[in-house]
Amino acid sequence: MRILFPLPSRDFDPTESSVPWRALVDAGHEVVFATPDGQPAAADPRIVTGRGFALWRPFLRAVPHARTVYTQMATGDAFQHPLTYDQLDPDAFDGVVLTGGHAPNMKPYLESSQVQALVAQHMIEDKPVGALCHGVLVVARARDPETGRSVLHGRKTTALTSIQERMAWAMTGLWLGSYYRTYTQTVQAEVTQALASADDFETGPFLVRREGPERRDYGFTLRDRNYLSARYYTDAYKFADDFVALVAEHAGD
Known part of the structure; x- marks a missing residue:
């Protein structure tokens, strides 16, 4: 199977990309990038090196593996x-992984119309x-051309939760500013707006x-169904194995 990994030029999460890739x-x-x-x-150099995380480095830097x-x-x-992105042909791939950061x-990357159309x-x-x-967010922003709704409408999903996002910002905001706030609205808030019901967003365990x-x-x-979601780097190893299993199911169809 041929799996696409669209990435931004800079700042993606090294764990959330490389663990599923491996x-x-x-x-x-x-895997095609x-x-x-x-x-x-x-990748985001802070997550690779741990520089700038101060006492939170053991928690926020990518693990050695x-x-x-x-x-x-x-x-x-x-x-x-x-x-x-201009070369992307949805028919050329059997699946796609959308990493975080x-x-x-x-x-x-998050705002690319080409990536959203492929998804x-x-x-x-x-x-x-x-x-x-x-x-x-890429999936939430991807639209079904027939309905005009997000392709997540009627699906269940998770994502970076508001608690996780605000906690990371609170831990580092004093010296890193808005580094952990990509948008003023949290990921959970935007994704929930794309769903048929707020109950379709699941936060998972702490x-x-x-x-x-x-x-x-x-x-x-x-x-x-054919869609697998996870919250952040702590979920990456389970996500990787579950996505491989999902691909294997589809390869056998």
């Missing part, structure tokens, strides 16, 4: 030779669509431990 490649699937200008992307996997992904041929340079077609055609964190390869089932994901 799982898909290990399962024998081809796309960026706005066709140049290799770069995720940093290693990100390096593997970033040095690979597919990552180094991405498509441009919160820093300002995420916006060209809308994949949702309508029942192809596997996976989204984490801010990546769920998790206190860090994620890692030794506890791959640790985290929270939510599946609705």
Whole structure:
């Protein structure tokens, strides 16, 4: 199966991208990357290095395994030779993963009409669509051309919760300002507006431990038919395995 990972030029989350990438490649699937200008992307440097997080560094920096996997992904041929958004053909891919990230340079990806159109077609055609964190905004903003509604209307989803987003902002806002507030409205608030009912948004359990390869089932994901969602990096390992399972189901159809 051929799976698309659209990325912004800068500032995506290294864990939420590389952990699913590794799982898909290990399962024998081809991953194709796309960026706005066709140049290799770069993850949020703060999450990779931990610089600027002060005493919160152990909680906000990517764990060692995720940093290693990100390096593997970033040095690979597919990552180094991405498509441009203008080159995206929805029929050329069997599924799509929409990674998260919160820093300002995420916006060209989150607001891309080309990426949203591809996601809308994949949702309508029942192809596997996976989204984490801010990546769920792309799905919420993708419109069904027949109804004009979000393709999430009538679906259940999770995403970065308002509590998680505000907590991260409160932890770092004194010296990083609005770094953890991509938009004035929280992700949960915008995504909920796209749903048929506010009850279709599920926040999942509050998790206190860090994620890692030794506890791959640790985290929270939510599946609705061909669509899988997760909240943030702590859910990444479970999301990766659940998305691989979703792709395998569709490969057998």
